[in-house]
Amino acid sequence: MASILIDLGNSALKWSLLDxxxxxFTYVHESSGILDEKIKDKWQELGVKNAYGCTVASDWIAHSTKNFLSSIGAQCTWFTAKKEFTGDFILKSNYDHPELLGADRWFAAIGSVALHKDEPLLVCHLGTASTIDSVIPTGxxxxxxxxGRIAPGPAMMREGLARGTSHLPRAFGRRTDFPTNTIDAxxxxxxxSQLGLIERAVREMEGIGATPKILLAGGASKVVAPYIQQEFDNVDIRHNLVLHGLATMVREQNH
Ligand SMILES: Nc1ncnc2c1ncn2[C@@H]1O[C@H](COP(=O)(O)OP(=O)(O)OP(=O)(O)O)[C@@H](O)[C@H]1O
Ligand SMILES: CC(C)(CO)[C@@H](O)C(=O)NCCC(=O)O
Structure with missing residues (x-):
């Protein structure tokens, strides 16, 4: 019998064992709503009985994931963002409508605090969309x-440029200081653009006296990681912060 955590994003489902x-493990669903047989076999083989997750994917994908889990006799609980998390520490949301904050952002913030206590944090998730969120200790x-900030992720930027123009290709080139061809440009x-989002947010935090540790996660973070590490000392690269947050929450609930 096993319990798993699920981070259901816009292009990928990430899951791990609760502990x-x-x-x-990552599975790219590309919004198809169809779960790969291999994941299903794996969950069945593990004897998954409980899944704790959060989703920002379409209701249809969330629904089909839950249905599949129920067909193998597993309960699936989707958690959402709240005004406050209370556990080993307290995290309050400053969002105008806390329940409208993406659940992935909320759990990434909880996971980040669980990993790095007593520090200002800049939680950067570069995936389908890029989100750059600030968390500070207050007591x-x-x-x-x-x-925090929301922007298109690198792949979406590339697609958007190619789709919205007549002569721009889908570019996979090099970053250089003075690009001399279209692909590199x-x-x-x-x-x-992705670096600028992060740098700008760092400056804003410095402006309120909170030089942050930068946490980088998400499928596209490898695109910026080398540059961020060059510029800032305090960088922590993680596979997935959302799953950490979910684990923190579930641990708290089972306390
Ligand atoms: N090397 C790379 N260069 C550019 N983009 C990448 C790279 N690797 C992955 N990506 C992009 O990252 C995104 C997937 O990121 P992630 O694994 O965090 O999934 P996600 O769940 O879709 O994210 P989100 O939670 O934002 O929906 C896709 O858009 C993918 O094209
Ligand atoms: C911004 C994304 C797409 C990032 O995955 C997700 O967190 C989301 O759909 N958020 C809802 C809107 C908000 O966070 O304000």
Missing amino acids: DPENP IGEYVFLG ITTGIVD
């Missing part, structure tokens, strides 16, 4: 999710 969020064991533009 092992450091070792996630002993207390933190606030200050807010696009690649550099996209990488620098």
